[in-house]
Amino acid sequence: MSKMETFTIMQGLIKVSKDGAVTALATHLNDEYIKFADDVVEAGDGSLYFSVASTKFRLHDAHLDMLEAKPHGQLLKYDPVTMETSLVLDGLWFANGVAVSSDQEFLVVCETWK
Known part of the structure; x- marks a missing residue:
């Protein structure tokens, strides 16, 4: 996100501007609170x-x-255009990191307990 940093914390996905303003982007998925978001990457x-x-x-x-x-x-x-959050993968063993490939063809997710 240009001119802003995007973070994940225990309240879900938030955006923090350079002046310190905090905006919650994603706090729930299907009416369930996002409890332990821990890494974020921006795709192309x-x-x-x-x-x-x-x-x-x-x-x-x-x-x-x-x-x-x-x-x-x-x-x-x-999705910052629709401001909607969707499930990509479920049933991961302590998902603790995500990266997008340089050609934008795939994502890599770290599963700490696996």
Whole structure:
């Protein structure tokens, strides 16, 4: 995003401008609160892809996600034109990072517990 940084935090996906103004971009998916978003990348078309480490646990309970050993992670897409958030992948094992290939042909998602 030009002139602004985009971050993921425990409140979902937010945008922070250079003057410090904070704007929530994506806080829910299908009426469920985004609890543990943790990485974001901007694709060439302006879409934002972000990983959600866990849909069940928050940052301070991340160890419980590991102990439970179930795939609660997701890869989500935020479209800045429509301002809609959609599910790309579900059932990931603590999704903790996302990158888009240089040719924009594919995404790579890190699954920490796998």
